Amino acid sequence: MELEAIPGVGEKTARALRELEDPAATVRSGDVAAIARAPGMNEARAARVARGAIRRRHDDGSRVLATDRAREVYRDALGLLKERTVTDYAEKRLETFYPSASASRIAEAQAFAAAATERDPDPAVLEALSGVEPLADPPTVRVRDRCLATADAEVYARAEARVPELSVETVDDTRDVAELARSYATVIVLDEAFAGMDVEGDVHVRPDALETPAETVPERLLAFFAENRERLEAAAAVHETVHEADTGADADPAADPDALRDALFRLDDDGTIVGDAELERLTAAVDDLDAAVSTAESVADDHLREAIRERDVTIEGTDFLSLVEQGARVDSLLDRELADEYDTAMARAREHLVDALELEPEEADLAERVFDDDPSFPVERDESAVSRLRTELAAGRDRRAARLKAELAADLGDLREPVEELVRDALELDVELAIARFARDFDCVMPEVRDPGGGEAGGGAEGDADDESGNSGGFRLEGGRSPLLDVEFEEVEPVDYAVDGVRLLSGVNSGGKTSTLDLVALVVVLAQMGMPVPAADVELDRFEEVHYYAKSQGTLDAGAFEATLRDFGDLVEGADGRLVLVDELESITEPGASAKIIAGILEALSEQDATAVFVSHLAREIREAADYDVVVDGIEAVGLVDGELRVNRSPREGHLARSTPELIVEKLAEDRGGGFYTDLLEKF
């Protein structure tokens, strides 16, 4: 797939995406976490790319959100879902759900959301999710004691690209390899031609070394797991919690949590091996060698000092003379007089060394030689023996570490792919649980999104909205309750409203007209995102575009008024299948002109296949100005109770609602029984 063909992917983004292992498949998968692994890509950008890929997959060029207010409603809808996520990932992943006009995209998202709403958002699972994050790539580790060698320029370039952890060296012949073996603990030769050569040192000929990075650089795997330890443990905990909570989620996690924990237990945060007693012994022996030798010397010295102090030494005159005259060494005396004591002191020193460093028999043989010199006081170590012992212990330590690393890398290699899935599953679970919580919190239902002009899944006579199947166009919602109102959700009164064609919505002040438009917009946007909607039952046409115009703040100056008129001019000339929601357009100019303008817009829209609701206080005037029979719905006051309006929030079809002033005049007329108020009432 041409990456640049994805909507929203430019040259720069495409270049970053090409760094991914399988760019086309990753982008196509819409996996935000995987896309975000491209260099310089964050999750928000990754979500945009994923959205572009989804659009492309469904050949979906629709732009449903046609106005600022419509886009605001989408942001609010997304906000309600995002508030219910635990991880940053899930927040961004939710952004891949956008209101679409593509039937296949809506069906796909609905299938996902329907399965999600089956999930049980158990608090323990939500708690466990808090530690989960997408896996990170650790910085490249440099391994200095191992190198790759080749005589081939192409292999050289490939080796540098695939195994940046190791130096790649050029070799022409066996002599060059032997030279390398002196500077590196291990040399891996990549050319078959060198097979069978006889070179001293740890030299391997492995033409497949670039294809088996787990063996060539086990450090890479170890670093990956060390870097991601907490994320992995958290993801494993999520799966276990899901299992314990028995939430009906898939029982088998992608990677066995016990095997994962066991492997992580053997790994230190810096990618080294822990938990192996022998490796720890050898490491400590190398580190403590100098200190142990010094202590061993003191042990021997103490013994000798004690022995000398307690001993009467008889010295023959000639010896004494030679001591005085020729500066003869005390050692010879020591040797002769204290041979046994010296042996004991040496034995104690060796014993200390062997004990302190926990040396094995063959290492102890080397340790013997550290205190093997001619008698002296204070005792002196044999430096070259110490250095041999150190070399031997360090080599043992490195061999052991290399073997353990290779073993652990083999175990981790088996887990490498499964853990990607383990973490992805945990993160996706968060997305699903957010949808499940949204659906529960707001008593949602999955809406029926129909093909415009026909049945639910395509077909139907074109443009025949009121066909014989009984389907009318537009939308029908029952028991809709907006979570975006300024009252507690429990207090929100359910609204029923069905519209096909073009309507005027009248009603008392604060009756809920704007709230009804908001509710319709929210339900339509959520439905076309493929999400459940806050209502008892909803059917709607799949709208191509949603044009929602909020009430303007005060009258407009001439320029702004002209711009608004142009907007509506474009609107009435637009494509079929639009939902138009307009709140009190009359506020843009004086009432007389407004009524004429609105009437004109309604006429134009009513001749097209559009669904529209215009909220207005000028219903009567508009009806008079229009040259067709405008349908007016009304949000009615059921009465005034203690000076407060009681309202039926569901608009009544074909009913011009009385305005608040009219209601009050009516009440006064009833109270006073005739006269001025009754005459006044006549005028309404």
Ligand SMILES: Nc1ncnc2c1ncn2[C@@H]1O[C@H](COP(=O)(O)OP(=O)(O)OP(=O)(O)O)[C@@H](O)[C@H]1O
């Ligand atoms: N379905 C509902 N359930 C509970 N309260 C509601 C509902 N609809 C509206 N309200 C309350 O009524 C208030 C006024 O609603 P809204 O602004 O939609 O009325 P309006 O008819 O557009 O008013 P105006 O004529 O002044 O523009 C809201 O702020 C909300 O508190």
